Amino acid sequence: MVTDPTIACAHVSPWPGRDLQVRDVSLLRSDGSQEPGHLLVRDGRIAAIAADLPRQDDVPVLQGGGHLLMPGVIDPQVHFRDPGLTRKEDLITASRACLRGGVTGYLEMPNTIPPTVNRAALQAKLDRAAAVSRVHYGFFIGACGDGSNLADLTSEATASGQACGVKMFMGTGHGVLECSDPEVQEQVFATGDKLIAVHAEDQQRILARRAALLEPGTEPAADCHSEIQDEQAALLATRRALELSNRHGRRLHILHLSTGIEAEHLRTHKPPQVTTEVTPQHLLLNRSAYERLGTRAQMNPPLRSERDNGLLWQALVDGVIDCIATDHAPHTAAEKARPYPHAPSGMPGVETALPLMLSQAMAGRCSLADVSRWMSARPAEIYGIPAKGRLEVGCDADLVLVDLETVRTVRDGDVVSKCGWTPFAGWELVGWPVATVVAGIVGFERGRFNEDCRGSQLQFDP
Numbered sequence: 282m283v284t285d286p287t288i289a290c291a292h293v294s295p296w297p298g299r300d301l302q303v304r305d306v307s308l309l310r311s312d313g314s315q316e317p318g319h320l321l322v323r324d325g326r327i328a329a330i331a332a333d334l335p336r337q338d339d340v341p342v343l344q345g346g347g348h349l350l351m352p353g354v355i356d357p358q359v360h361f362r363d364p365g366l367t368r369k370e371d372l373i374t375a376s377r378a379c380l381r382g383g384v385t386g387y388l389e390m391p392n393t394i395p396p397t398v399n400r401a402a403l404q405a406k407l408d409r410a411a412a413v414s415r416v417h418y419g420f421f422i423g424a425c426g427d428g429s430n431l432a433d434l435t436s437e438a439t440a441s442g443q444a445c446g447v448k449m450f451m452g453t454g455h456g457v458l459e460c461s462d463p464e465v466q467e468q469v470f471a472t473g474d475k476l477i478a479v480h481a482e483d484q485q486r487i488l489a490r491r492a493a494l495l496e497p498g499t500e501p502a503a504d505c506h507s508e509i510q511d512e513q514a515a516l517l518a519t520r521r522a523l524e525l526s527n528r529h530g531r532r533l534h535i536l537h538l539s540t541g542i543e544a545e546h547l548r549t550h551k552p553p554q555v556t557t558e559v560t561p562q563h564l565l566l567n568r569s570a571y572e573r574l575g576t577r578a579q580m581n582p583p584l585r586s587e588r589d590n591g592l593l594w595q596a597l598v599d600g601v602i603d604c605i606a607t608d609h610a611p612h613t614a615a616e617k618a619r620p621y622p623h624a625p626s627g628m629p630g631v632e633t634a635l636p637l638m639l640s641q642a643m644a645g646r647c648s649l650a651d652v653s654r655w656m657s658a659r660p661a662e663i664y665g666i667p668a669k670g671r672l673e674v675g676c677d678a679d680l681v682l683v684d685l686e687t688v689r690t691v692r693d694g695d696v697v698s699k700c701g702w703t704p705f706a707g708w709e710l711v712g713w714p715v716a717t718v719v720a721g722i723v724g725f726e727r728g729r730f731n732e733d734c735r736g737s738q739l740q741f742d743p
């Protein structure tokens with residue numbers, strides 16, 4: 282006998298299985314259409330989507346309340362600090378933050394301690410994530426700047442190690458991961474066949490400008506950061522990455538595009554093997570944010586001008602930019618309270634990215650289907666993640682139910698990430714997740730977390 286199949290997600294333990302019915306929702310389909318109906322999950326997969334799906338007495342119900350049901354967000358660039366920097370964030374706090382933000386899968390960067398530069402370090406992250414990550418996970422392997430881990434980047438090594446891609450920091454430090462020597466960059470592009478994701482800022486130019494603009498011992502205002510790491514530093518590196526990709530016929534993904542000049546360059550020089558992304562910060566914040574936020578607004582690549590916001594938005598709408606990533610890079614509030622240049626660069630993002638983008642859609646700047654394509658379908662396609670990013674029968678039941686009507690103010694106090702702050706504090710947004718479902722398991726519902734929810738290792742087509 283079923284007494285009350287409605288899920289109170291914080292209390293269901295052990296989880297009864299991966300069957301679920303999501304009832305009375307507006308379904309955002311992969312062709313962009315929207316229709317009222319219900320969705321049935323069997324064994325973690327979408328088994329049926331229909332306007333008149335009969336109620337199944339043996340399957341728990343997530344009441345949709347007429348809200349929009351979308352595929353879960355796949356965030357293709359995050360820095361989760363685990364292992365080594367867990368005072369800032371760890372895989373538990375980060376993946377809970379993902380649940381709150383509707384993110385059901387993430388691809389994490391190698392700048393941890395130790396850095397993810399070999400199979401053992403990658404396996405250690407996979408093991409830790411298998412034990413604690415509330416959402417699905419994948420990890421990059423980093424290219425060492427001295428070329429010492431080329432053997433870990435060969436096709437055989439990356440295939441067996443199951444990295445989602447090779448990360449190359451062309452500039453901005455990061456110890457052994459700083460890969461700014463053009464000869465080593467060339468060797469990395471010539472080794473293996475996995476997608477290479479680049480942080481495109483030119484280290485030589487940054488160092489020269491730092492020497493010219495930053496007087497040792499002084500603490501200039503934080504907006505000096507955008508002067509030192511200027512748009513030319515970004516364009517130079519982006520052009521070089523394109524050259525390398527073309528010469529070696531290599532899959533290239535340019536991370537967090539930040540300038541209009543890069544977007545305009547890519548508009549006419551983007552070969553089929555190249556994809557790119559933009560963050561909500563680079564779309565919606567600009568140098569004026571330093572006044573309000575000080576070094577909290579400091580990130581790499583830096584915030585630019587309002588004009589850049591507009592050009593990046595246009596490139597996204599036109600399909601020059603393929604997808605959205607958060608570059609979630611949490612630092613403690615104390616670290617961010619230090620003056621420039623002593624504060625670390627980076628901002629958190631997984632909790633706010635979806636409501637920010639859905640609020641833009643509700644304001645008429647794009648469609649809901651655009652947001653879903655940029656945040657779910659395209660990341661899955663770019664990284665070759667099968668059966669994800671779409672509301673279709675047979676796909677994995679990674680879902681987010683969002684409320685497009687209730688306006689809520691972003692508050693530091695609501696942040697679940699260990700860092701406890703957000704650059705968007707004070708913004709009034711719609712599109713907050715009501716529930717987040719990970720392969721049929723309700724991980725988050727109406728403010729409560731299911732601590733038994735676990736994601737699994739993302740698979741990547743060769």
Ligand code: DOR
Binds near residue numbers: 392480581582627
């Ligand atoms: O601002 C940034 N912070 N950009 C990056 O690419 C790295 C990140 C971090 O890990 O803190």
